[in-house]
Amino acid sequence: MRIKFWGTRGSTPVPGKDTIIYGGNTTCLEVDLNSGRKVIIDAGTGIRPLGSEFVSRREDVDIHLLVTHIHWDHIFGFPFFLPIYRSSTRILVDGYDLSMKGLRYSFDNKMGDGLWPIRFEELKADIQFIDKLTHGCLEIDGTIIDSIRLRHPQGGLGFRFREGDKTLVFLTDNELDVKDKSFSDYIAFCQEADILIHDSQYIPEEISRHRGWGHSDYQSAIDLALKAHVKKMVLFHHAPERKDSDVVKITILCQDLAKKKDSNLEIESAKEDSVLVL
Numbered sequence: 001m002r003i004k005f006w007g008t009r010g011s012t013p014v015p016g017k018d019t020i021i022y023g024g025n026t027t028c029l030e031v032d033l034n035s036g037r038k039v040i041i042d043a044g045t046g047i048r049p050l051g052s053e054f055v056s057r058r059e060d061v062d063i064h065l066l067v068t069h070i071h072w073d074h075i076f077g078f079p080f081f082l083p084i085y086r087s088s089t090r091i092l093v094d095g096y097d098l099s100m101k102g103l104r105y106s107f108d109n110k111m112g113d114g115l116w117p118i119r120f121e122e123l124k125a126d127i128q129f130i131d132k133l134t135h136g137c138l139e140i141d142g143t144i145i146d147s148i149r150l151r152h153p154q155g156g157l158g159f160r161f162r163e164g165d166k167t168l169v170f171l172t173d174n175e176l177d178v179k180d181k182s183f184s185d186y187i188a189f190c191q192e193a194d195i196l197i198h199d200s201q202y203i204p205e206e207i208s209r210h211r212g213w214g215h216s217d218y219q220s221a222i223d224l225a226l227k228a229h230v231k232k233m234v235l236f237h238h239a240p241e242r243k244d245s246d247v248v249k250i251t252i253l254c255q256d257l258a259k260k261k262d263s264n265l266e267i268e269s270a271k272e273d274s275v276l277v278l
């Protein structure tokens with residue numbers, strides 16, 4: 001499995017000189033399974049450059065798109081994903097139960113409602129909602145993907161990929177609370193994952209005034225990774241105001257925290273355009 005980050009930022013895109021290292025695009029990951037099948041997670045603004053790459057390679061696009069939830073930062077790139085304007089494209093959508101509604105509503109819904117010049121019905125691509133993950137697991141070429149409900153306003157889904165003996169867990173827009181009974185469910189879901197990519201939008205000093213906003217601080221994300229015996233944790237959904245220098249400091253702080261607990265947990269922060277191989 002190969003994982004490429006096309007967008008790592010939370011809430012809103014933040015281009016500029018302070019976000020060159022970790023990136024300014026919002027959530028989008030490309031997961032290449034060993035079979036060659038491509039699974040894209042979320043259609044934040046990071047999906048735009050991914051679409052441009054598909055077009056420049058002149059290859060037909062046949063992908064799964066898993067949507068965690070339909071807050072703007074997770075679907076706003078979809079109208080800019082050039083393959084949707086080609087009849088050779090096929091997209092199988094799964095994930096959050098309102099995924100298709102969210103993708104559809106990012107276009108013009110009635111003639112001239114002003115949101116976007118084109119209606120969803122006018123797209124040339126074949127886009128289907130396969131709706132497996134809210135009822136059970138999704139199997140793609142032997143890789144088993146299952147889901148867990150997120151603690152997030154209006155809900156959402158996190159995903160776990162199991163390919164052979166390798167496990168990747170992706171949980172963003174998830175508010176961990178070690179005192180809540182859901183915490184043990186997340187521990188079970190992440191158990192012995194090779195890679196856990198988790199929301200760590202906040203620092204511990206910020207979390208008390210953002211309770212109920214649906215995001216975690218890095219301390220609780222580390223607690224989860226340690227309790228679940230994860231091998232590598234990747235901090236994700238960086239706050240829009242966080243500069244590259246802030247993310248570097250947070251990453252070092254987290255690595256020190258793990259070392260103090262005598263843990264071998266590897267910790268890094270998700271960087272746009274970077275690749276992890278599992």
Ligand SMILES: [Zn+2]
Nearest residue numbers: 010011073173
């Ligand atoms: Zn988000």
Ligand SMILES: [Zn+2]
Nearest residue numbers: 069071152173
């Ligand atoms: Zn959200």
